[in-house]
Amino acid sequence: MKIGTKFYPLFGVLGLVVVWYLGVLSEIVDPILLPSPGQTLAAIYNGMVGGELLFDFLRTIERTAYSILIASVIAIPLGIFLGSSENLYRSVEFVVDFFRSTPASALFPLFLVIFGVGDQTKILVASFGAALVILFNVAYGVMNARETRLLAAKVMGASRFRVLTDVMLMESMPQTFVGLRNGVSLALVIVIVAEMFIGSVDGLGYRVINAQMLFQMPDMYAAIFVSGALGYGFNLLFLTLEKRFVHWSGK
Amino acid sequence: MQVKPIEQRDADYLMDDAHVTIRGLSKKFGDVVIYDNFDFDIPRNKITTVFGPNGCGKSTIINMIADLMPRDAGEILINGKPVRETRIGYVFQNYREALFPWLRAIDNIRYPLQFLNLSKAEQKQRVDKLVEYFGVKIDLNRYPYQMSGGQQQLVSIMRSLVVEPEVLFLDEPFSALDYEMTLMMRDQLQKVFMETKTTMVLVSHDLEEAIYLADWVLLLSRHPAQVADFVNFDLPRPRHADSVIDPHFVEVKASCLETFQREVRKG
Numbered sequence: 001m002k003i004g005t006k007f008y009p010l011f012g013v014l015g016l017v018v019v020w021y022l023g024v025l026s027e028i029v030d031p032i033l034l035p036s037p038g039q040t041l042a043a044i045y046n047g048m049v050g051g052e053l054l055f056d057f058l059r060t061i062e063r064t065a066y067s068i069l070i071a072s073v074i075a076i077p078l079g080i081f082l083g084s085s086e087n088l089y090r091s092v093e094f095v096v097d098f099f100r101s102t103p104a105s106a107l108f109p110l111f112l113v114i115f116g117v118g119d120q121t122k123i124l125v126a127s128f129g130a131a132l133v134i135l136f137n138v139a140y141g142v143m144n145a146r147e148t149r150l151l152a153a154k155v156m157g158a159s160r161f162r163v164l165t166d167v168m169l170m171e172s173m174p175q176t177f178v179g180l181r182n183g184v185s186l187a188l189v190i191v192i193v194a195e196m197f198i199g200s201v202d203g204l205g206y207r208v209i210n211a212q213m214l215f216q217m218p219d220m221y222a223a224i225f226v227s228g229a230l231g232y233g234f235n236l237l238f239l240t241l242e243k244r245f246v247h248w249s250g251k
Numbered sequence: 252m253q254v255k256p257i258e259q260r261d262a263d264y265l266m267d268d269a270h271v272t273i274r275g276l277s278k279k280f281g282d283v284v285i286y287d288n289f290d291f292d293i294p295r296n297k298i299t300t301v302f303g304p305n306g307c308g309k310s311t312i313i314n315m316i317a318d319l320m321p322r323d324a325g326e327i328l329i330n331g332k333p334v335r336e337t338r339i340g341y342v343f344q345n346y347r348e349a350l351f352p353w354l355r356a357i358d359n360i361r362y363p364l365q366f367l368n369l370s371k372a373e374q375k376q377r378v379d380k381l382v383e384y385f386g387v388k389i390d391l392n393r394y395p396y397q398m399s400g401g402q403q404q405l406v407s408i409m410r411s412l413v414v415e416p417e418v419l420f421l422d423e424p425f426s427a428l429d430y431e432m433t434l435m436m437r438d439q440l441q442k443v444f445m446e447t448k449t450t451m452v453l454v455s456h457d458l459e460e461a462i463y464l465a466d467w468v469l470l471l472s473r474h475p476a477q478v479a480d481f482v483n484f485d486l487p488r489p490r491h492a493d494s495v496i497d498p499h500f501v502e503v504k505a506s507c508l509e510t511f512q513r514e515v516r517k518g
Contacts, residue, residue, distance in 0.1 A: 148348040151319050155341040156414070157366035166362075170353045248352035251396035 035218040043218035044225060053219075056207040057226055060191055063119065063203065064234070067126035067187040068180070075131040075183075076176065079138025083172065084164055089139050096136055104129035104190050108197065117199030126190040130183035137179025141172030174249040177242040184234045192227060204230070270295035270418060270450045271316060276325035278311060285311055287475040289325070293418075296448040300461040302507070303471030303479070304515050309454045312476070313420045316452070317341050329418055338367075340411030340419040340449075344426055346404040350395040356406045357391040363414045381409050384446055385439060401432035405439065412443065421453040425460070434492070437464060445488055458511065462504055463490060470507060472514045480510045 017037050023029050024036045035043075047053025082089045104125055111128075115121040145168045153167045195205025204227045211220035242249065269292030276289040285308040293299050293316075301309045314320035316327050318334045319341070329337045343349035350359050360381070364374045382391070387409075389402050398406070404424060411419055421440075425433040441464065444451060455461040461468050462484055470479040484503050486494055494500055 146348045148343050148345055149351065152341070152343060152349045152351075155317055155319060155339065156363035156410075157338075167351070170351070173353075246353075248394060248396055251352065 032215075033217060035221060039218045040221040040225065043222035047219065047222050048226070053207060053222060053226060056202050056204050056223070057230065059202045060188075060195065060204040060227070060230065063123050063191045063195075064126065064184065064188050064230075066123045067191060068130055068184050070123065070127040071130035071134055071183055071187065072180065074127075075134035075179075076138055079135045079176075079179075080142055080164070080169060080172065082135070083139035083142030084168060086143055089143060096132060096139075099128075100132040100136055104186070105193055108194065112197075117197075122191055122194035122197075122200075122203075125194060126187040129190050130187040133183045133186055134176070134179040137175050137182070138172055141175025141179075142168050144175070145171035173246045174242075177238065177246055177249070181235060181238045181242075184238060185231060188227075188231050188234060266292045266294060268295055269293060270330060271452070272326075272328050272331075273312075273316070274326045276312075276315065276327065277323045278308070278315065278320075279323055284475040286322075286325075289476065291469070291478060293450065293452055294467060295450055297466035298444055298451045298453060298464050299467045299469055300465040301452065301454045301469045301471065302456075302458055302461040302511070303476065304473050304511070305456075307471045307474050308476045309456075309471060310422050312471075313341075313422060313452055313454055316418075317420050337418070338414050338416050340414060340416035342404070342407050342411050342419070342421040342424045344423040346400065346407045346427070347395075349407055350403060350410075352395050355392050355394055356389075356398065356402075359395065359406055360391070360410045360413055363410060367414060377413050377415070381413055384443055385409065399432075400428050401436060404428060404436060408436075408440065408443075412447070412449070415447075416449065418450045418452065421451065423454055423456055426456060433460075438489070438491070440464065441489055458504065458507055459495060462500060462507065463495060468503075468507060470510050470514070473517060479514050480507070482507055 020034075020037050024031065024034055044053070048057070082092060107125055107128065108121070111121045111125050115124060149167050149171060150163055153163045158166060191203070192205035192208075194200070195203030196209045200206040204223050207223040208220055208227070211217070211223060271293035273289060273291040273293075276286045276291075277284075278286040301312065303309055311320065315322045316329070316334065317339055327334065329339070350356075351362065354362065357378070360378060361374065364377060369377070385405065387405070389398065389405070391406070395403050395406065404427075408421075408424070424440075425436050428436060437460065440451075443449070453461075453464060455464075465482075465484050468480075468482040468484060470482065471477070472479040482503060484500075486497060486499050
């Protein structure tokens with residue numbers, strides 16, 4: 001029985017495919033709007049093996065990766081800096097929370113005017129959204145560093161700077177990874193939406209909207225599933241990194 | 252800085268060859284006066300244990316000596332110098348939150364050495380000596396979270412001793428451990444003391460433990476804390492499980508308990 005438990009997720013997938021098939025067979029949904037699982041799988045395969053879908057998939061990865069990189073480079077040091085002084089963070093907390101709550105998609109027109117319709121805009125809007133999520137988490141991670149650990153470092157003779165680098169920084173790591181995971185899923189959402197915008201010529205968002213306009217439903221479903229897999233993959237990647245670099249998290 | 256000369260002292264628990272001198276110490280938490288113009292001397296090369304009613308300021312005093320907590324007034328000197336200019340060790344009650352979980356046990360122990368300007372060889376020698384003292388049989392390449400509570404606290408104690416501190420402070424170090432482990436750790440600590448003669452100040456909420464480990468027991472009153480009694484306990488070391496039924500132990504314990512109960516009733 002124990003070996004069986006790891007196959008449990010397969011039942012859900014199987015269930016979904018069965019319901020999907022039944023939907024197609026019973027023609028509850030217009031067959032044009034809902035291709036069969038087989039057709040969709042074929043579209044994914046054809047697209048990913050030497051097709052255009054693979055290229056779009058890679059373009060979206062590239063944009064999301066740049067976004068998260070830019071966001072991290074800015075937000076992690078800034079978060080540590082702001083979090084190291086509670087008063088400082090309290091002063092900027094409202095501004096951070098306000099923009100964190102602002103849908104980043106509302107900023108597209110502004111960024112389009114400033115940076116034009118190229119890749120820059122897509123990457124920067126996604127970076128903006130992700131950076132605030134990361135910043136907030138890093139700052140909280142630093143602020144919630146265990147008091148005893150800070151005192152332990154101090155009593156052993158660590159300077160304030162060393163307490164920051166040796167203890168606060170390490171203490172903030174678990175929360176930083178929470179921020180990175182949330183940040184990367186937000187960045188992916190924004191990148192895909194941005195790719196649906198005017199002026200886009202590639203990316204999974206472009207592939208979805210393009211297939212829809214051409215009424216190539218299997219291709220559209222294929223692009224949607226590949227986007228889902230990408231989001232899931234990013235999450236998995238960061239969870240793996242977290243396990244490796246923050247091995248003490250939750251212990 | 253000068254320590255108040257002996258003729259100006261008014262209590263018989265102040266001594267000439269003190270290791271830590273506390274003069275005019277005052278501390279308030281909000282409106283609650285914990286210490287008010289408190290004077291005390293901690294003897295050199297002895298274990299002094301601190302015992303008293305809940306909330307009387309047992310931990311507060313070692314935190315102020317170790318400069319982990321600011322004081323409102325007064326002067327605290329270790330060997331005539333402010334604490335910042337001395338090497339001290341401090342063992343926290345909560346070992347789980349005091350150790351660095353991102354470092355292996357051995358690297359936790361090494362951590363404070365980097366602030367001492369020692370060569371690599373000297374650092375290694377320090378650690379090796381310590382491991383030998385304790386007769387450590389645990390795998391120090393593990394991370395703290397892979398160890399039992401007692402092992403973690405042992406690592407904590409080793410980390411505090413590796414710098415060869417002038418004074419070692421311990422804040423209820425064994426109170427989170429099970430009884431069996433507590434007994435073992437008391438004896439480990441006693442062994443280290445007999446080897447090194449490091450001045451130790453140990454806060455305990457367990458009177459039996461306070462006496463068992465002590466050369467001197469400092470009994471504090473309810474706040475504002477005063478010295479309710481300062482009791483010498485000179486049963487030869489090493490003490491062992493049977494020591495607690497030694498007539499001298501029983502006598503000292505009875506006397507301490509009486510003082511303690513008198514202080515508790517006052518509140």
